[in-house]
Amino acid sequence: MAKGEKDIFKIAVFSGAIPSSMFIEAFIEELAKHHKILLFGVVDQVTKYYSKNIKILKTPKTHWSNLIVSLYRTLFLILKRPNDLLLLFQEISRYNRLYDKWIWYSKFLPIILYRPDIFHMQWTRDLEFYTFLKTRFHIPIVVSFRGAHVNYSPIVEPYIADIYKKTFPKVDAFHAVSEAIVIEAQQYGEIKDITRIIHSPIRSLFFENYQRFKKREEPIFKIGSVGRFHWIKGMKYAFDSCIILKDAGFSFEYSCITTNSINEEQLFQIQQLGLNDHIKIKEALAQTDLIEEMKTFDLLLLTSLEEGIANVVLEAMALGIPVISTDCGGMCEVVKPRDTGWLVPVRDPQAIANAIIEVSETSESEMQRITQNAHNFVKTHFNSEDSIKQFLILYELVAST
Numbered sequence: 001m002a003k004g005e006k007d008i009f010k011i012a013v014f015s016g017a018i019p020s021s022m023f024i025e026a027f028i029e030e031l032a033k034h035h036k037i038l039l040f041g042v043v044d045q046v047t048k049y050y051s052k053n054i055k056i057l058k059t060p061k062t063h064w065s066n067l068i069v070s071l072y073r074t075l076f077l078i079l080k081r082p083n084d085l086l087l088l089f090q091e092i093s094r095y096n097r098l099y100d101k102w103i104w105y106s107k108f109l110p111i112i113l114y115r116p117d118i119f120h121m122q123w124t125r126d127l128e129f130y131t132f133l134k135t136r137f138h139i140p141i142v143v144s145f146r147g148a149h150v151n152y153s154p155i156v157e158p159y160i161a162d163i164y165k166k167t168f169p170k171v172d173a174f175h176a177v178s179e180a181i182v183i184e185a186q187q188y189g190e191i192k193d194i195t196r197i198i199h200s201p202i203r204s205l206f207f208e209n210y211q212r213f214k215k216r217e218e219p220i221f222k223i224g225s226v227g228r229f230h231w232i233k234g235m236k237y238a239f240d241s242c243i244i245l246k247d248a249g250f251s252f253e254y255s256c257i258t259t260n261s262i263n264e265e266q267l268f269q270i271q272q273l274g275l276n277d278h279i280k281i282k283e284a285l286a287q288t289d290l291i292e293e294m295k296t297f298d299l300l301l302l303t304s305l306e307e308g309i310a311n312v313v314l315e316a317m318a319l320g321i322p323v324i325s326t327d328c329g330g331m332c333e334v335v336k337p338r339d340t341g342w343l344v345p346v347r348d349p350q351a352i353a354n355a356i357i358e359v360s361e362t363s364e365s366e367m368q369r370i371t372q373n374a375h376n377f378v379k380t381h382f383n384s385e386d387s388i389k390q391f392l393i394l395y396e397l398v399a400s401t
Helices: 022-032 062-080 084-093 099-115 124-130 160-172 181-187 204-208 237-245 262-272 289-293 309-321 349-361 365-383 386-401
Strands: 010-014 016-018 036-043 056-059 120-123 141-145 173-176 195-197 221-226 252-260 279-283 299-302 324-325 342-344
Touching: 010 022, 016 221, 016 262, 022 036, 022 386, 036 349, 056 099, 062 084, 062 099, 084 099, 084 160, 120 124, 120 386, 124 141, 141 386, 160 181, 173 181, 173 365, 173 386, 204 289, 204 309, 204 365, 221 289, 221 324, 221 349, 237 252, 237 262, 289 309, 289 386, 299 309, 299 349, 309 365, 324 349, 342 349
Parallel strands: 010 036, 010 120, 016 036, 036 056, 120 141, 141 173, 173 195, 221 252, 221 299, 252 279, 299 324, 324 342
Antiparallel strands: none
16 A cells, blocks of 8 residues: 555545535544545535645546546556556446446546545445455545434435345444444344444534523523435424424524425425414524524424434534433434433434423523533543544554455
């Protein structure tokens, strides 16, 4: 493996899209302080990185631009490593349609041309397309277990379980965000000995904006959720809990900050339950704006049916905001009932409503104790510096095998 005199690796942090999710972007920025980072994929929006160690190697969106760039890359690869081009042609020959051959060729080409020392996949579901990097090109592969792709995708689409059983043995190491997700993943292969549990790093900005809890005097209790609208997020049960609160005469406002559009079913649910005056749907915000918005919440609510460990809950805990979470995935590893937050069963609107009322009635001194505990817990177990150190050790181990 090519390494510099200071053991500087070229690490591909791969999610397929540039920029990636907020927590992956934070990971990229921290990792770039130690290694060279290669980003492959389609650029969804103009992204500027200030570190010279981060290099974007995009696949153009338009066919003509893609053709020109791919021709240049092909010529470059012929000059550098013609045998690699032959191996790449052999790989794409497994696709039947000419169009598919071209699309996958243009995606794989920059990876082969710039040949990372380690290929770190952020989403397990993509593994079936990229294991050839290990089998044909001997590029070590690290795969992250983060949540949906392990917790429910193989159940909803059983063929994915078969793919995992075939591809997991080809992976050099796995990274998991929680103990719970390791247990889920083990049903698809003997992965325990090559899996490291490394908590997702939380950006220092959230710790820097920590505020000691203080009860607001406003009569309207402000509840907030942050994330995408998807059935796995359990928003149906959050909305059902809102009608329970409304019928109980509880004065509240529920803000849902979403990264995508609300679906028709949930819009109809809000309308049918008469909750238009209580539920506010808000578009995604830049991180600094999001922090300011979250600081107006009396409570952060997570109603997911499955999670690895939800970053938004960790971020709220870092800020000093009380949290209620469903007891799903690895959430019980961080939300300890009445110690760092409130934990409720999945699919239980009544339990959610009861917990919200309990939080609103809890004394300021008790809330200060709980939110301080939560802040301290996240600062100890999810700080960026420690997480990155563990990744560096993982990469060293993978590189040395």
